[in-house]
Amino acid sequence: MTVDRLPAPATSGRRALVLHDRPLVVNLIELTLNHGLFVVQAAGTLAEAEAILASWRPHLAVVDMDHDDSTALLDRLGASNGLRERSATPVLGLTRRGDLQTKLRAFDLGVDDILAMPFSPEELLARSIVISRRATGTEMPIVPAITLGEIEIDIVKREVRAGTSVVHLSGIEQHLLYLLASRAGQVVTRDEILDAVWGTDFVSESNVVDRHIRALRSKLQNDYRHPRFIATVPGQGYRFIPTFSNLGWDAGATRDPDRRR
Amino acid sequence: MTVDRLPAPATSGRRALVLHDRPLVVNLIELTLNHGLFVVQAAGTLAEAEAILASWRPHLAVVDMDHDDSTALLDRLGASNGLRERSATPVLGLTRRGDLQTKLRAFDLGVDDILAMPFSPEELLARSIVISRRATGTEMPIVPAITLGEIEIDIVKREVRAGTSVVHLSGIEQHLLYLLASRAGQVVTRDEILDAVWGTDFVSESNVVDRHIRALRSKLQNDYRHPRFIATVPGQGYRFIPTFSNLGWDAGATRDPDRRR
């Protein structure tokens, strides 16, 4: 089965380093930061991050604060006693816990801003742009909308245009859509989604993922009986396909026949 | 009628300048920043702000971005092309409009962080502390709870302890409580509240204030028939009195007999 490739993003030469050990989250961040014309490189360990840092000189770092190496990386980035060096790379921290204590500790470690899960891609982009432009003092281009097959996503307004209809997404729905879209054509597990949106602390037996997938679906498709864009792969998870026609099988079937791969 | 004075706040010598032309908002900010052991001085005009700036050397500035002189003051504070000077006073901007464009413009003007109305005192405090400690690189004390008469308010948890019961407030309810508490014993108009919490853009004929006053009341008083702490002054507005016994008139009467003053 062939699937449209995501369009190659335009770049402005702006670079972002991501320290995160969940590939799905990295994909999400990459797709989101494309709106800000960032090119993203991911590191799963401190060593990788340092290599990228030395050779690539990123303009922004997005750091999972729950990662074991986050503190070490922040040290390397020029944090010192809550007072960051002027020329250091601006850092956006991601955290599972949103209480004030956790946030203040993150700032102590040298973060420029902090984002608690679950967040929306809109917030991620906004904060990334803010701290990045503050560090460099230059304007930053934003591409408010991207097109994926038959879908157009406006990240700022949190709207999706599919065909003639325009719908507004909630933060979590937008997160979910970006997650799936960043892996277009591939299957994403429920557990991966749960982990990427809420963090592993969340109740794994919960039904939340289904719930929001369902909300997304009902917003993306005009009529009830024509499932589009999001297919179910039984026993495995969900799969996003940006064009309707590429689904291939009969409309009305949500199930993805391509089960064994 | 005598009313308990608010306790004189402990200070840590940390100073905050507020540029705002609504005295009620200034009171709110003052009471809120007391949790961070700030001493507050307010300016209604650029001239006043400059005088305070020169003689008082504040550690933090809270600036109403809808104020005519906000841009000029930000210039004075060392903003230049989105790139702020290192030693400049950190600035927290307040704005009525919360869209991304407005926020980005605020950052362009040199703000360190931006807060859109309606916000909760908890957020105001958290962001103030974050940008202030980032600028100075020192630890900042927080007093999580303050006591007003028979009421104890935990700003971080957004909880209120009145007697034996503990209740959780929403952001707007907390804002409302701080607003009234910062003018303890005095009457506050509906329009003033509307303006201070939502901004004047809001529909003036709306019932929102009553709605949230009611919610606050029902959370502060255990039993239905004993109104406490928040009295109605017919034709004028509401009045907060931190102790029950000081209400003076018969329990069961929500109305404040002290109408003509």
Added chain:
DNA sequence: TGCCGGCCATGACAGAGCGTCATGACACGG
């Protein structure tokens, strides 16, 4: 072939937070 069990979609619901509306009590002024 027929039954069972697992996976998933669906509808219903809960509950917080926010805002609106209609009604009715109450006091005041004429």
Added chain:
DNA sequence: CCGTGTCATGACGCTCTGTCATGGCCGGCA
């Protein structure tokens, strides 16, 4: 004594989030 304006109150609508019970479909297995 009645009308008017001011408030309190209950009821409702809406969005967002999360939970639960049900029932359909399919595949595996006897």
